[in-house]
Amino acid sequence: MANISALPPDQKRLLVTLQGIVNRTQPRIYLIWRPDDRFWLRQMQKQGQTGTPIRVKQPLSLVRIFRGDIRGAVIPDPKVYISPDIAVDIAAVDRLVVATPALARQLNVPIKVDLRGRFKNDAEALRYLRTRLAPRMNPLLFLCLDPELLADGAEDQIIAARGMTFWVTGPREQRKPGAETAGEKQQIEKLFAATPLDGVVRGFWWNGDGVGLGESEGVKLASEFGKVTVVSNHVHNLSVFSGVRLATLRQKFAPPPPLDRSKVYLSLTVSDGDNLNTWQNFFWRWFKSPYHGKFAVGWAMGPTLIDVAPTLAEWYYRHAGPEDEFIGGVSGIGYIYPSVWAERTDHPHAALQHFYRWTGDYLRRMDMRTFRTHQAFTPDNQDAMQDIAQAAAALPQVRFFMPDYGYAGEQGYHRITYSLPSGQMVFRAATNWTLDKAEEIPYLVQQIRAHVGATRPAFVNVFVLNWAMGMHRLYLLLKALGPGYVDVTPSQLNTLYREAHAAPSVDVRASTGIVIER
Template identity: 45%
Template sequence: EIFARLPINIPIRGFWWHGDGVGLGEGGGVEFGGGFGKITVVSDGMANISVHTGVRIDALKQQIAPTPPLDPAKVYLTFTMSDGDNLTTLYNYFPSYFESEEFGKFPMGWGIGPSAIDLIPAVVDWYYRRATPTDEFFADVSGVGYVFPETFGNRYRDCQAVLDGFLDLTREYLRRTDMHAVRPHGGSPDRMKAYAARIPELNCIVADYGRRGGMTYDGSLWWPTDLVPVFHAMTTWGRGVEGMVEEIRGAVGDRRPAFVNVFVWNWGFRLADLQRVLEELGDDYVAVTPSQLAELARASRR
């Protein structure tokens, strides 16, 4: 009753998980809150937000590297790093990536929660200033905050209006953070079409927190509009470098050109590991940013 009485598309700050068997847990909590149109902003363990929010940044700008010309004999892949929607991860964990020896040596997609521009603006500004033209930030996970698109707003009669409000809010925060890609956490084709229709500035949708069961390459790339491709994740987590190489090769087979969303579980991979993945895959595989992957996929259709 409390959740139903509160306005829709407002944040829930903190986190739903407090130990095995305690409360609703992460998935149950995100789904419960999202059903009432509430958006989880993961911020447990993040101190001094009242101080951080004293900084005001209206908008940020990404550097953009030109897209390489399409080589029809290549496999193009984009690494999409997970869990940047977690403010504590941004504050305490991601800096080690940006300070590593491998940083900037190959293109990367970095998931970030766009609302961080209001909550920890100076921290996000640090990332934008340090990023190279081959580092692209995209909205993680699902948009302005953590929701499951398929069940978002399902406690209301007009659940589509609730989702539309979420997507409109996401669009505004993507404008402020100069992001042009988003990773929805699951969702049906109709939900992906809603993203593409409601956020016309999107270059692509890099869907899913890890590879869905039964997902094949032929099902991983599709077009909700003529200009916006959906790239479903073709890798999962917990399999290490060799496992990731095996998943990528197994997914594309002999298809050329091919376009692959390589989901990277941040808790299990360092940049040195991803560099090894590229080395083991060989020269036929080319890393690009998410938006570059979209442009190359569009070029392959002309």
């Protein structure tokens, strides 16, 4: 274990590439970037997944300690913006660390590959990745990461698994040396076309306004070629966590409260748990809040967390109570847009069916009863409803669905909450968000009340944007709504809806002649 929080970026980048190479055979290097990294290392110890760590006071001494694991260094070209990404690819293939010339000399590491002057621009560098490096690399694993984030820790597990690292620049990056979005995108399209269905793109397509291809365009591009996006651009030590094996997890489901036909039942479903970073350094503070456990919450979690970081997944399941329920994060097994899934492959319909079967496997492992489908890039609401029905048909074992990343514009309560001919329930998101914290709670209250109107009982999926909220603010939301609104978990919402809309049974009391509907 080494604390690298105070090191300059070039040293951090070198050490995370070393970590990826060394941990390829067995997790041996754990790096401390932030205080939460210490927290998760302690959890590994408590869960019996590792022993007492050996502390290394001088982080760069790791190069000497593990000198036998690496062959030398690769030097990026500062005159080609994405050259550091290509250097990471070469490091993964040839067991090298990414270094500056000065750092290589300081550590007495021979320079094996020097990329200075090798490529004239980003597109040429990506063409080298596609034609020369990719045949030697993992065709199912990619990392889309801004070169400026390569000192932030996300690439260690990608290097360990010989995945392919790349970046596509955005409008604000066109002044960077060698940047040219169209040429970069063309090379990635060719790379995706030449690699198998079901590849996983880690990292993220966006790193700020105008930086990167962008979330919508990036996820769309990956989806068109049958690749899922798993957001993971600010994560650490996954080459350590992924060394743990965990077959299944089990939730603590509780029965719903008795149905009261005068109430509105709400499932507060929190967003962005498909982002692996949220479970590493964001939501654990929510679980330690004094308000955790005081009311019901649905947590959208990316199901691949059970493989990528089982330590984290197990901690949250252990600390969840019956008022917590985990559902599959956005789209299913990973972030996709179903409306364009695999449309640039030969068999898009079969590919989508396979995606949902793949999702079903992980829902079983995570003991999740539903997931949040994503309806982006559907031309209108009718198409969105058809996409939801298609997911339901592919997963008949899933009794209910919670679609949408925020309210999608349907008019009327019965367009938000409805049942399919199969009997499966759909609870579409009834709320959007504002990043103005002072206005967020009144805005949510107004939307909820407007959607349900006078309908009683009513059953509503309240989409909660995690970045604008917290456990105390969720408590204040429920308090603002008042006693006519009841918080329940997603599964409880489904059960209560079914009870409310079931054909009533009749009990004739012979002694009184009273007919009671139940």
